[in-house]
Amino acid sequence: MPLSPDRKIILITGASSGIGEATARLLAARGHHVVLGARRTDRLEALVQDIRAAGGDAECHGLDVTEAEDVRAFVDSAHRVHGRVDVLVNNAGVMALSKLEALKVDEWNRMIDVNVRGLLHGIAAALPLMRGQRHGQFVNVASIGAHAVSPTAAVYCATKYAAWAISEGLRQEVGGDIRVTTISPGVTESELADSISDPVGREEMRTYREVAIPASAVAEAIAYAVGQPPEVDVNEIVVRPTASPA
Template identity: 60%
Template sequence: MTLLPTTYAPKVVLITGASSGIGEATARRLAAAGHHLVLGARRTDRLAVLAKDIETDTGVAFPHVLDVTDPDSMQSFVSAAHDRYGRIDALVNNAGVMPLSRLDALKVDEWNRMIDVNLRGVLHGIAAVLPVMQAQGAGHIVNIASVSGLRVDPTAAVYSATKHAVRALSEGLRQESRELRVTVISPGLTRSELTETISDQDTKDAVAGQMGIAIPAAAIGEAVHYAISQPADVDVNEIVVRPTAQG
């Protein structure tokens, strides 16, 4: 498939964690805008359903198995996209987990899982697409962080640490890259499956009690669409999207 120059053609956009929540909502929004999507996640059955839905609506979506914690899996994901389309215009690093708990609960395995998915997963994505985008002389990396990357609350110390780190490495990448655009999007309370990763029941109940004010995942998909739709010389560096009622 041969695409016209990016200025005149749909963009080739890769989305990690695309099987649900913000990733799925972003895929649907970008497909509606006419972009060509490569969807990555571990749950390939859900990816296949999403891709079929998008193509039924005349969109373009290619599902591909992806484990962001595995650099080889990420490289395979990016290589498949590049082989299929010949370029990569944007990567949305969205995959994440949020098993909140107090530090004294000592859920060390969950701490490591957050570091592996939320931070290393983003780094693996950057490592895989950066050479392609540098060779093209253009590209856009969108990292999904969190308002927890702007503050720290009880039970969120490790989660916040990973999201603070995502904001820091995004700013470092932005400053190192004059030909690439880098955007951080920090959602507040958003309806998604992230809360299902909380194993500490007291924390899970407390978070559930706050979700009445949560915004839909589509609000974050709209923010991603806004960022990637700007002219090539405009880099939207950071967007924070919260429910109006969130403190």
């Protein structure tokens, strides 16, 4: 039986926690079929069970966005099974905060690999399919760090500036068939900060996280962009705490 035009095949990277998990739950609850990717497959499998128990449709695949072939297989599998890919939510990201003088080169490279190359791998995998089917939408999760730089966040912000620039360039290139949305969350309740190894960066984020929004608020912004009619392209949403100082 063909899917309803209002029911979309939506792929989400970094779906095992935080914004990705909240987005999966919300979009599935609104009747879409969600295809979830992340490295932590045990969490993905539990999430799929929860979604199905609530009456939604979901499936999951192990995914490392830093591997181009991995991302291509993730997207191609969804296309092969469902016949189309309506939305790709490029959500996978890492945040390792430290001053540049700390010289955490490995962490810089990891952020570049996940936040920039991972995004590009998603575009490379899905864009030809969306071109061929003459419709589709990329939802790229950036950050308020794409709009302002703060101490200890220079490299992280650089990767999110890059995400914003790539999204804007893609929007200008694809024209009328494919929509491109950038979501820039402010401080959000998530596990992103848990892996910060630098004590200065940890303290900086602890202070920032005193005022935070739930991941579900960002999921609502993503759902809003996805839910617009095909001729409406919501290009950017910044969503952050009302009391956010910056």
